[in-house]
Amino acid sequence: MQDNTLKQSLGLWDATMIVAGSMIGSGIFIVSADMLKDVGSSGWLIAAWLITGFMTITAALSYGELSAMFPKAGGQYVYLKEAYNPLVGFLYGWSFFAVIQTGTIAAVGVAFSKFAGYFFPVLEMKDVNIIYQLGFFKLYPAQLVSIALITFLTYSNTKGLKGGKWIQNIFTSTKLIALFGLILCGLFCIKMNVWKANWADAWSMVKLSKQTFGDTTRVTETPVLGIFALGAVASAMVGSIFSSDAWNNVTFIAGEIKNPKRNIGLSLLLGTLIVTAIYISCNLMYLAVLPVHDIAYCAENRVAVAAANEIFGNEGTYIIAILIMVSTFGCNNGLILAGARVYYTMAKDGLFFRKTGTLNKNNVPEFALWIQCIVAGLLCLSGKYGDLLDMVSFVVVLFYILTIIGIFRLRKKMPDAERPYKAFGYPVLPVIYILLAVAFCIGLIWIKPSFAGWGLGIALAGIPIYYIALFTQHKSK
Numbered sequence: 001m002q003d004n005t006l007k008q009s010l011g012l013w014d015a016t017m018i019v020a021g022s023m024i025g026s027g028i029f030i031v032s033a034d035m036l037k038d039v040g041s042s043g044w045l046i047a048a049w050l051i052t053g054f055m056t057i058t059a060a061l062s063y064g065e066l067s068a069m070f071p072k073a074g075g076q077y078v079y080l081k082e083a084y085n086p087l088v089g090f091l092y093g094w095s096f097f098a099v100i101q102t103g104t105i106a107a108v109g110v111a112f113s114k115f116a117g118y119f120f121p122v123l124e125m126k127d128v129n130i131i132y133q134l135g136f137f138k139l140y141p142a143q144l145v146s147i148a149l150i151t152f153l154t155y156s157n158t159k160g161l162k163g164g165k166w167i168q169n170i171f172t173s174t175k176l177i178a179l180f181g182l183i184l185c186g187l188f189c190i191k192m193n194v195w196k197a198n199w200a201d202a203w204s205m206v207k208l209s210k211q212t213f214g215d216t217t218r219v220t221e222t223p224v225l226g227i228f229a230l231g232a233v234a235s236a237m238v239g240s241i242f243s244s245d246a247w248n249n250v251t252f253i254a255g256e257i258k259n260p261k262r263n264i265g266l267s268l269l270l271g272t273l274i275v276t277a278i279y280i281s282c283n284l285m286y287l288a289v290l291p292v293h294d295i296a297y298c299a300e301n302r303v304a305v306a307a308a309n310e311i312f313g314n315e316g317t318y319i320i321a322i323l324i325m326v327s328t329f330g331c332n333n334g335l336i337l338a339g340a341r342v343y344y345t346m347a348k349d350g351l352f353f354r355k356t357g358t359l360n361k362n363n364v365p366e367f368a369l370w371i372q373c374i375v376a377g378l379l380c381l382s383g384k385y386g387d388l389l390d391m392v393s394f395v396v397v398l399f400y401i402l403t404i405i406g407i408f409r410l411r412k413k414m415p416d417a418e419r420p421y422k423a424f425g426y427p428v429l430p431v432i433y434i435l436l437a438v439a440f441c442i443g444l445i446w447i448k449p450s451f452a453g454w455g456l457g458i459a460l461a462g463i464p465i466y467y468i469a470l471f472t473q474h475k476s477k
Helices: 012-023 032-039 042-069 076-083 086-116 141-158 161-188 192-199 228-244 260-289 292-296 303-312 315-348 366-382 385-413 428-447 449-460 462-476
Strands: 132-134 137-139 206-213 216-223
Touching (some): 012 260, 042 228, 042 385, 042 428, 086 141, 086 366, 086 385, 161 260, 228 260, 228 385, 260 292, 385 449, 428 449
Antiparallel strands (some): 206 216
């Protein structure tokens, strides 16, 4: 008889590689350009990354308590359901399926294809490479390659956890070593005149913009003063938060981790610490070899490519392209592996497609993997994955706030529950996280109200779906 249950086959190292691998995709190689356009100086760029790093590590330490209390598949969905009610948990799960996880998988897949275009020009998203066009819809070979990548990784994960684990460990270890190497090479090749110029006026916040005067184009600086600085920092942090997100993916597969009460919390700490250190060091490396204006307005926001060209010459473009392909491949494997476990747990609660709550002969939720693959593939074709990620950045942080507040609620609601690990720095650090995250959300509503509104709309659209699911479940009984 088949043992149709999730198997605990991932150790601490495996879990840590899922945390780090899911976090590091394409963001660190690109987002610093737009961040600098918002804040305009080296000091505020590093400050935005430091604040994001502090928030990420603090949230990870807080999640350690929740993961120890509920060491089973589903992660944040389970925590919100237990702290509040099934509706709040479902709204997170719905947003996760509709765009958070699937949109990230799509964006990372397209980034893989985009940088593969350095070696195969047909993959460049230029009009000359269009396969088919109907109105505004344009189909590029790069989109098909993205879908093929997502399909391949989905298929490999249907064959069991072992294959997905090895892909994750190998590709995450490779990109960590490569990133450390790039950072060391960049700091070794530091240009002291560039470094001194970048830090000469490090704390004057200005908004950078390009303006044309006759035949010349130059970057202009507009001072950002007073309360407007909050909005500028929040807008900049959209990039750093996107790059640092997905650290909680390991909680979704808690049911498959050995000694989850210990290893999930520890892997969250180790993974977020490693990635935060890499991200801050990487930005210091950028500032060591490129002037601020060159970082902000490098070609297609490819900051890492511009830095690598300064360090390695023309070959630097290809070095970075390979590194990003390795990074996005491993990142997408972790996202695909972990995401399906949320839908599996929701289905067990009767709040998702019933078949999603079944396991195949390899003890993995195959149907959940494939429907995730289909939605991510459609988002690849839509060409709107970047906009979707901007839309949900507000909602992602909002759900993090609710989850951290959930720790306080659960301490009152379940005072006698077993807590093998308690949130570090409670209640001070969780409160600081909540305040910073609320400030970020307020700033984002102010600067990008349409994105915040659409993101909130996607989440709230789950309310009628929740009641339809309840009605269907009750009728089937």
